[in-house]
Amino acid sequence: MLVGFVSTEGRFYSKVVRAGESFVIPRGMVHFQYNVGKGAARAMTVFNSQLPGVVLAAQTLFGADPEIPDDVLAKSFQVDTDTIKLLKSKFQKG
Structure with missing residues (x-):
């Protein structure tokens, strides 16, 4: 399973997690x-707080460095990768 997050500085961190990791x-x-595997995946998610703070979702998702993979965002938002590329172009730095 590919897991990832974007830090408050806009940095994207990810890793492919295998069984037992x-x-x-x-x-x-x-x-x-x-x-990202061929079969079903099972994950256990645990939260330690109900107060996550404030995150600007659009900038975080479409302006991360390095970029969140297009296919991950396309599946999440149920759009094609061309739409994701267009959205990312609006949030690129520099």
Whole structure:
């Protein structure tokens, strides 16, 4: 399973997690889990707070560095990758 999050500085961190491994997502970060395997995946998610803070979702998702993979965002928002590329172009730095 590919898991990832975007830090408050806009930095994207991700890792492919295999059976028996874990991945910690800091509280309040925009994050995802995406099954990149061929079979079903099972994950256990645990929260330690109901107060995540404030995150600007659009900038976080479409302006992350490095970029969140297009296919992850396309599946999440149920749009094609061309739409994701257009959205990302609006949030690129520089």
